[in-house]
Amino acid sequence: MKDQNPSDILESNESKVQPEHTSFLDSEGCGCDAHACSTHEPAPSRFDWKVYWKAALSFVLLALGIGFDFTEVNWFEGPFRFLWYVLAYGLVAYEVIGPAARSLVKGSIFNEFFLMTIATFGAFYLGEYAEGVAVMLFYTIGEHVQALAVRRSKNSIKDLIDARPDTAFVKRNGVFTAVDPKQVRVGETIQVKAGEKVVLDGELQSGPAEFNTAALTGESLPRVFDQGSKVLSGMINLSSLVELKVSSRFEDSTLSRILYLVEEAGSRKATTQKFISKFAKIYTPIVVLLALGLLLFPILFVSEYVFQDWLYRSLVFLVISCPCALVISIPLGYFGGLGAGAQNGILFKGANYLDVLAKVETVVFDKTGTLTEARLKVSDVFPKSFGDTDIALLNRVVALEKTSNHPVAQAIVAHFGQGDSTVDLLNVREHAGMGLTASTENETLFVGNLALLDKHNIQYPKELQDHQSTLIAIAYGGEFRGYVSLEDKIKSEATSMISQLKDLGIKNLLMLSGDRKMVVDSVAKELGLNGYFGELLPEDKLRKLEELKSKTSKLAFVGDGINDAPALALADVGIAMGGMGSDAAIEIADVVLQDDKLIKIPLAIKIGRKTRQIVWQNIGLAFGVKALVMVLGGMGMASLWEAVFADVGVALLAILNAVRIQKHFGR
Structure with missing residues (x-):
């Protein structure tokens, strides 16, 4: 191990620049963090029907309304029919109209919310209520489905904090008493029994003694500390009863500071901006201007110009141009990838991590418990x-x-x-x-x-x-x-895993470990890694990972222990061992290998690349079909029926295309 004082290293991390805050939609849409803004519903940690009942009720009302229209029920007409669809529309429209109104106040109208709002208003103006409701409903469902996959990881930091020891035996008036660690003062003496985790940093008063340091360093062998040595919280006493003179408050202890590093690293991770939000910056103003031009420009050259006819065409054009098919096809492709991963024991905590894995150039491994047994x-x-x-x-x-x-x-x-x-x-x-x-x-x-x-x-x-x-x-x-x-x-499959990653074109395969450099060097050479760094504490790993991350496009980190948690959070995509890995690593990671099989890492990358391919196929399909129907609509050769076909047809084809991912990687 290095001679550098761990507490000094931790203190140096507090002086780092505060992490940037990346908004959910940047300047488009709501313009705030969707997980923090008070205008959004809170994201539950598990599936909660209270969040989805409005969309479910809207779907029921829409289906019944279409059925009543088809069977021509006598009582389903006039104001009652209108109010029926308005109710179905209002249940889901507020999630789109609200952001559209807020962006309009801010002077930003060219976003998908604004486009969908005026398009559905146009559908209602034309009397096509079902289409207006369907557009809003499809968008809302797409948003809920995509958000559902990432909600499991929201309590990561809370679970880590709950894992800290909640009792310290402190010597007061000559007797060791169990107290809350937060109440222990610097300079007091605490007692740690054999097999117990050290709750506070301190100097060893009795020695020598052995401690399991794997939670902090990842080192597989216990370490011996002499009297007067610095012992860190999170280590496990393997000797008989020992006494420590407390050197740090609970909130400043090493284990608490690791949690700080995790929190900081997690907030620095860039939020993947949705494709539809990026595209809306260009797509929305173009289609709005084209629709407006379709309404007004014919005045200059059409001798018998009828405003109502051209208004109908422009609104049909606008409804056709609504990106609801895109909204459906994109998450469908990603969730096909999520399903393929689940079938193979790979848990992706968000569709965006499939996209990141597809572009990974560097994979960094922890050693103990990850590459070794x-x-x-x-x-x-x-x-x-x-x-x-x-x-x-x-x-x-x-x-x-x-x-x-x-x-x-x-x-x-x-x-x-x-x-x-x-x-x-x-x-x-x-x-x-x-x-x-x-x-x-x-x-x-x-x-x-x-x-x-x-x-x-x-x-x-x-x-x-x-x-x-x-x-x-x-x-x-x-x-x-x-x-x-x-x-x-x-691990028996480590060599094969490294070979497959090289075959996939991964440029850099590196290892970070808290173990001795001689041991790390031996493992790196046997596996054929590009490089390694040994004798690293968690904050050393984090600093080295930041350095590596600055030199590559996308970086993945693979680990299994609480000492790996900050690195897992900071990496573009963190991959954890789900079988033997610590709860902290599993909760913080973006991808979890549920059976600890390293061979699943190249498989996860393959799934990410195939998913990205399918998604872009769906996007191309949606654009192609919509462009064709938009042209026909502008020429007066397409009605709202064609618009519905464009949406439903593209969505159906996107579903069939997305299913290919799971079939391709089926077990």
Whole structure:
């Protein structure tokens, strides 16, 4: 690990420039953040019929009205028929007319809201009430459906905060008492029991002691801290009872600051502007001016100009030009991609992330738990005949390791088995950060790292110092007898995944990790990555990711732990392991691999690219058909029936085209 003080790094992050606020519609439409503006309904964390009942009722009224019109029911006529459709229209129209009116007040009229408003008013003027209602209803449904996919991730920050420890045992009047961590003052002493998470940053008063730092660094092996060392909140005590002198308030603790980083990174992520809003800046003024020109220009050259006839043509032209088919075809394509992902165990938290994945050029990976299994396993034994030629020594080693709950000891016992239960060991002692010793048959058994042998002046081959994996040396009778090598193995499908990403043309494949550089270097070389960065704390990862992000078009980050949460939030698209990943990573991520299979990463990119292809096909289809019918309408050769056909026909074709995505990637 680096010698830099983690708290100093965290403090440096607070001085960063405040994140920009990106409006939902920029200068178009409402002109505010749709998730914060008081004029919008709150987005629920799960499906809520209270949000959709108006659209549902409008649909029922529209369907009944069309049925009554078709069957020519006597009582369904006149003012009653008009009010019926007005009610169906009003249930959904306020979501469009409201933003149109607000933008009009601001002097911005050329947006899809304004176009749809005047088009539907025109439909009502012409007596085609059903068409006016359908336009508004289709748009509203499209908006609700697209918004539904991203609402699950709205409580990410709240869930992370709830995961923090809510009790600290602080020493007051000579007694340790459970209190709210927010009430603990700097300089007070807190107690952390074995297996508990550290709730506040502090200096270790009793030591040495071992801590699991994976939540902060991603490092698979525990770390030993000596007395006086800085221990950070979020670490887990693996030793016996320890005491810490608090050095930071609860709100300034490392775990709380990580949450701040997540919140900041999430707010810096640019909001993907809807295609229809961008297009409306050009499309809307053009069709409005064309409709106006169609009404007025013929006065100059038509000898028998009839205002009502040309008004009818211009309004038909405007109704045909309404982009409701586009509004339907675009989300249909994206939700075909969302469905394909769901079928393959890939959760996309928003349609926009499909679009981002399609354009990804750089993929950055966390190491532990993402590219590796996060489980230590014996990879090598020296000498090879150790278990065969010296069974007695092997049984002593296993018996000694069974006395410890250390991950290394557990891995060795799992590999060699339970051994001989009759082995008698005396003076068993655990040396924090080094290993175990015991006496048997008047000799001392040493099982630990090279530092343990150095401490007792036991000679061993010097080349072992350059060993790239975790090495546990064995000495007995004052002599080096062999070693056991352990590794956090690379996932079996990692190599294939990297190869497929390269085949997809991904330019940069990098790794960020809190683990030792020697270990990270070994993993990067074995997988064929373009580069790596080791010994990184969460804020180091975030800073490095910001640097990488500035050098590429679109960047994806793949991680699994709470330490990866800020990076997952900052990346253009964050991908988390859904099986073994932490709740924090899963909630913050934009894409979740529900079964942890790395091979799903290239599949997710393929789905994103296919979805983007289908969406643009739908857009082209909608434009083509509408352009044709608009020309016919302007020439007086198309009526509102053709307008309805253009909308419904394009929507139907878009549905069939979108279904192809799920069929293409069906399981």
